[in-house]
Amino acid sequence: MKFTVLTLFPDIVKAFFENSIMAKAVDKEIIAYDLVNIRDFALDKHQTCDDGTYGGGAGQLLMPGPLGKALDSVQARKKYVIYVTPSGKQLTQKVAEELSHKDELVFICGRYEGIDQRIIDSYVDAEISIGDYVMSSGEVAATVVIDTVYRLVDGVISHESLEEESYCDGLLEYPQYTRPEEYMGMKVPPVLLSGNHEEIRKWRLKKRLEKTLVNRPDLIAAARLKGQLTEEAEKMIEEITNQFFDKHLPKHKRRRFKKNERD
Numbered sequence: 001m002k003f004t005v006l007t008l009f010p011d012i013v014k015a016f017f018e019n020s021i022m023a024k025a026v027d028k029e030i031i032a033y034d035l036v037n038i039r040d041f042a043l044d045k046h047q048t049c050d051d052g053t054y055g056g057g058a059g060q061l062l063m064p065g066p067l068g069k070a071l072d073s074v075q076a077r078k079k080y081v082i083y084v085t086p087s088g089k090q091l092t093q094k095v096a097e098e099l100s101h102k103d104e105l106v107f108i109c110g111r112y113e114g115i116d117q118r119i120i121d122s123y124v125d126a127e128i129s130i131g132d133y134v135m136s137s138g139e140v141a142a143t144v145v146i147d148t149v150y151r152l153v154d155g156v157i158s159h160e161s162l163e164e165e166s167y168c169d170g171l172l173e174y175p176q177y178t179r180p181e182e183y184m185g186m187k188v189p190p191v192l193l194s195g196n197h198e199e200i201r202k203w204r205l206k207k208r209l210e211k212t213l214v215n216r217p218d219l220i221a222a223a224r225l226k227g228q229l230t231e232e233a234e235k236m237i238e239e240i241t242n243q244f245f246d247k248h249l250p251k252h253k254r255r256r257f258k259k260n261e262r263d
Contacts, residue, residue, distance in 0.1 A: 001102070001153050002032040003146055004079070005139075006070050007109040008049060008062075010035040012139040021157070022150065030155045034074065038062070041069035050112055059113035067108070067115060071123050074106060081106045081125050084141040085114060086134050088127030091145060095128070099145075100152035107146070109138030170223030172216060174207040206236050213240060 005013050017026060017033050025031040039047040043065050050060040071081070080102050089095070099105060108115060108124070120127070130144045151157050177188045191203045212219050220237070223229050229237075 001030070001100070001150065002034070002104040003150070004034045004036065004074050004104065004106045005109060005142055005146075006036045006038055006067070006074075006107065007139050007142075008038050008111055009109075009137075009139055010037050012137070013109075013143060016143045016146070022147075025150065025153075025156045028155065030153060031150055036070050036074060038066050038070045041066040041073065053113065057113075061113050062111060062115040062119075064116040064119050067119050068122070071106070071108075071119070076106050076123050079104050079106050081108065081123050082142075082145065083108045083110065083115065083120060083124045083127050084130065084138050084145060085110060085127050086129050086132070088129040091128050091130050091148065093148070096145075096148040097152055099149045105146075105149070107142040109142050111136070111138055170219055170226065170228045171208040172211045172219070174204040174211070205233065206240070209233060209236050210240055213237065 003017075007013055013035055016022060017035075022031065026033065038049055042049055049063055049066045051063050053059070053061050071077075080099075082099075082105055084107065108119070128145055130141050135141055152162065177192060181188050181193070189203065191199050194200070209220075220229075
């Protein structure tokens with residue numbers, strides 16, 4: 001798979017491709033990349049790539065001339081082009097999985113107030129947001145998307161590592177531990193040292209459910225709608241809920257809650 005990144009600051013992105021798992025994937029030729037400096041296609045000697053916006057307003061906008069030429073230099077119209085922007089479609093694990101099946105992705109890294117709409121209309125296949133917030137660096141946002149995608153490409157990471165990750169089946173990942181067995185008075189849960197794979201599986205499922213209920217209860221609701229929760233998982237959720245109320249509610253409120261629940 002190949003990633004082509006169009007940017008005003010290629011050095012920011014270059015470091016990402018030259019370190020850690022990504023560097024190994026590049027060395028193995030599983031992943032390829034090309035960094036294109038938009039300034040190389042500027043139309044004046046000052047390499048101007050931005051200008052004010054029509055209609056007024058604060059900030060500068062990337063001009064369509066240099067950016068369009070940069071896109072044409074990589075034959076972007078024949079490839080899948082992504083513009084990372086706060087106004088785009090939310091990045092999810094499902095979106096990452098879909099993108100991982102593409103042969104090549106071309107990323108446009110915005111700066112300032114973004115890019116001219118005519119570039120979006122002419123070249124862009126998908127606008128993607130990494131979250132409901134605004135960043136000054138399209139390069140950082142692009143590497144976030146790339147990182148979620150490339151690790152799903154065959155040969156980059158083992159299938160076993162991917163199977164039980166957060167969001168893979170609508171739940172967050174369970175807690176994990178390594179050596180030593182005791183650290184600052186805190187011990188590794190005995191079940192993980194037992195060698196009983198079935199009990200470990202149950203413990204991990206319960207912990208995933210607990211974490212998801214606390215941090216992302218919306219994922220539980222979504223998993224139910226999709227039929228992703230097994231009967232075993234539903235029983236564990238009931239057990240977790242009962243344990244929570246037994247621990248945090250006084251007895252008189254507990255009785256009132258259970259009465260209201262029955263009603």
